[in-house]
Amino acid sequence: MPAIRETYQTLSPDTLQYLRQIPALFAYEEFRRQPARVGRVTEIQQLQNALRITLAIDPHIPPIPHDVLTTIYGNLDINTRNLEHCRTHWALKDVDLPTVLAEHNLSGNARLLPQPRPPKVFVSYSWDSPEHRQWVAHLAATLRSNGIDAILDQWHVRGGEDLAAFMDRSLREADRVLVICTEGYYQRAVARQGGVGYEHTMVTGELMRDVGSNKFIPIVRQSGYQTQVPPELSGRLRYDLAPGPNYAAQLETLIRDLHNVPTPIPPLGLNPYL
Structure with a gap:
């Protein structure tokens, strides 16, 4: 969405703080056919020519099988027409991830709490x-x-x-x-x-x-x-x-x-x- 892109195209300290507070989905490229995990981005570093993202997996959320993940692409606003599911990238979506997971019985009773930064x-x-x-x-x-x-x-x-x-x-x-x-x-x-x-x-x-x-x-x-x-x-x-x-x-x-x-x-x- 243009509004989201405009707000987060510059990674200010406030923006980075906000990104660390929201639940995140970590998935492999389509051809890997590996399960996805849920957790938090715990750190974002701006290096010379790239970003380095540190993540922590929520141990209370079970892995999401690849075959199940593909059925909820639409709910997660994952655009398959532009091959978003086939390339390495990160994106911010206007999606309530906890609600989507709960509606598809993928989170159990987990509360998706913030995860500590790995040492x-x-x-x-x-x-x-x-x-x-x-x-x-x-x-x-x-x-x-x-x-x-x-x-x-x-x-x-x-x-x-x-x-x-x-x-x-x-x-x-x-x-x-x-x-x-x-x-x-x-x-x-x-x-x-x-x-x-x-x-x-x-x-x-x-x-x-x-x-x-x-x-x-x-x-x-x-x-x-x-x-x-x-x-x-x-x-x-x-x-x-x-x-x-x-x-x-x-x-x-x-x-x-x-x-x-x-x-x-x-x-x-x-x-x-x-």
């Missing part, structure tokens, strides 16, 4: 080898599959983009930063070389401003005395993700930490001698 985590590492880059990407993908908005240069940097600006923005906006400590990272960090050196200079500066910060988490892949951690992080609790029997437990503890879900503490019992 945002920046992964800082060195390009030691193709295998190491793949390992880092797998770790970041695992975090994303567990509800953590992992930011990784392999996914979020486009050709021609300013790498220094990306690193600065990512470090500044992240809730936590995973520092993947390898020998290559250690050497570049200590010598302040390349992108790792630039990132670590910012890490050191932030730690100096807030010594008690727990924002930066060392992650090591090799257990034992060969592990090298930059001096600024050497005394901080690290997670050991080296292959072995402890990997799954360490990864689970890391994910709990990033979600700010503390490990349950057993209740304190009575003194048995009283």
